Amino acid sequence: MNKNTNSLYTYILIVTLGLVMIQMKNIGAYQSGSSPSITENDIMDHIRYLSHKDRAGRYPGTRESKDVISYLIRQFKSFGVKPGGENGSFVQPFNITDGIELGKNNSMIIDGDSLVTGRDYMPLWFSGNETVSASAVFAGYGFSIDEKELKWNDYNGVDVAGKWVIVMRHGPERNNQHSLYTPHSGLHKKMLVARDKGAIGIIYVSQVEDTDLYPLKYIAGYSNAGIPAIHLSNEIADELFKAVGWTRKNIQKRMNQSLKTVSFKLPKTINASVDLNPIQTRAANVVGLIQSGNRKYRNEYVVIGAHFDHLGMGGTGTGSRKPDTTGVHSGADDNASGTSGLLELAHKLVSKKSRLKRSIILLGFDAEEKGLLGAKYFVDHPLVD
Structure with missing residues (x-):
């Protein structure tokens, strides 16, 4: 992401899908005209993929977590979202203590x-x-x-x-x-x-x-x-x-x-x-960018985020409510649903990018269940000035 910007006002929005739709009008995106529809079927398709047993609970640093990161990147690319991570990529890697x-x-x-x-x-x-x-x-x-x-x-x-x-x-x-x-x-x-x-x-x-x-x-x-x-x-x-x-x-x-x-x-x-x-594990935020064409406000950013990680197979130290037992913690509502909303908003906003006043950072946080670590890393290491 271009760091040679003159000013930055970053708003991190923690919102439900419906509330985001209300706010889209304020950033110049929710206009009449043809654009991809946000449908129940599309939302559920994302949720089913993310919460499937094959994702094994999306625990940070695991092969299944890497599969989810690849899925988010594929979706962003298919929508036309540009990379917003480090070195022209879609990811912002960081280390977490996991043992x-x-x-x-x-x-x-x-x-x-x-x-x-x-x-x-x-x-x-x-x-x-x-x-x-x-x-x-x-x-x-x-x-x-x-x-x-x-x-x-x-x-x-x-x-x-x-x-x-x-x-x-x-x-x-x-x-x-x-x-x-x-x-x-x-x-x-x-x-x-x-x-x-x-x-x-x-x-x-x-x-x-x-x-x-x-x-x-x-x-x-x-x-x-x-x-x-x-x-x-x-x-x-x-x-x-x-x-x-x-x-x-x-x-x-x-x-x-x-x-x-x-x-x-x-x-x-x-x-x-x-x-x-400490035993270190490599996690990664997924970061997409929709750049506004507005000369006055393009260097101001609205951040829309959702965390995609969950508790993996559970067990001691994972945050599971039943740490004495193990099994797939699907995390459909926490937070496959939010991640699905993030993807659908990305698709919608790309189709309206010519009307955006401000640029949009689309952020899939990792390691939130470990203590908001992905969000903290993004705040401590912003990808824009």
């Missing part, structure tokens, strides 16, 4: 006793790659809640600055999804609170209901906040608390019944190094 793996330099030592990664402890996917040696403080559930409906502060009177903070996973009402504690009970949320309180690392211990070490798995949308985050096995946690006369069972029972914190210092020095490597 995490252990590096070579992970270690954990408690008072001279070396632990085994994957058996005694496991770094969590949002952990910072840091080496920390410090004393430790147990701070209940790791809550710092000061709301009208709920107040609970595990850090009240506890100095965690420059120390490891150890917290229990979940909360006192873990099986109640509507509990007021639920928004404060996530692993990442507790890490952010600990960091803000001055802790230089966080260690999680499990409630008595949990038997397994938390696996290393990547979940999109959770940033690395710069401090180590580690889950400790039940066996090691029990040994740690035994030294100060507590058990996980007693701690959990006391907090859940009294709805008050249990916090104490631990006479242990913990040294840990975390080394995690």
Whole structure:
């Protein structure tokens, strides 16, 4: 796309198909006369292709996603849409993190006793790659809640600055999804609170209901906040608390019944190094251009976009509502329908390009289900000035 433009006003429209049709009059496109009709059959043809089981859920970086990208490009070409991507192409490639793996330099030592990664402890996917040696403080559930409906502060009177903070996973009402504690009970949320309180690392211990070490798995949308985050096995946690006369069972029972914190210092020095490597996947936005012939406004752009990716086969870390099961996540409504609308609008607008006041960027976003990554990349790396 030509980047030597004098000015750019980009409007990113998040609209339904019907609303876009209303707005088309304002950009000079919706005029009487012969032009391709937007029909139910054409829309459904696109949806059927995109949501077919052969597309395998359109997960970014997969062969099926590449098939969808090729399909969008073929459609744009057949309509007469020009390339709007990088180097005269229809694509804007970018990398996304789609996994995490252990590096070579992970270690954990408690008072001279070396632990085994994957058996005694496991770094969590949002952990910072840091080496920390410090004393430790147990701070209940790791809550710092000061709301009208709920107040609970595990850090009240506890100095965690420059120390490891150890917290229990979940909360006192873990099986109640509507509990007021639920928004404060996530692993990442507790890490952010600990960091803000001055802790230089966080260690999680499990409630008595949990038997397994938390696996290393990547979940999109959770940033690395710069401090180590580690889950400790039940066996090691029990040994740690035994030294100060507590058990996980007693701690959990006391907090859940009294709805008050249990916090104490631990006479242990913990040294840990975390080394995690992100696994990168190549994704790509699909970008088409309909250039206006209007000399005054041709360098102003209306962006019409829809994301074409979905959740693939589901599973942990994909965003599936049933992460414990796998199967094709077709995504007919989210967002094959929007992508179909984008294609039909492209066909319609090309037929009216001589009447367009402003140029049109047609944008198929990738990796939206991973956290709006395609849209963010386009905004951070605009293809026009």
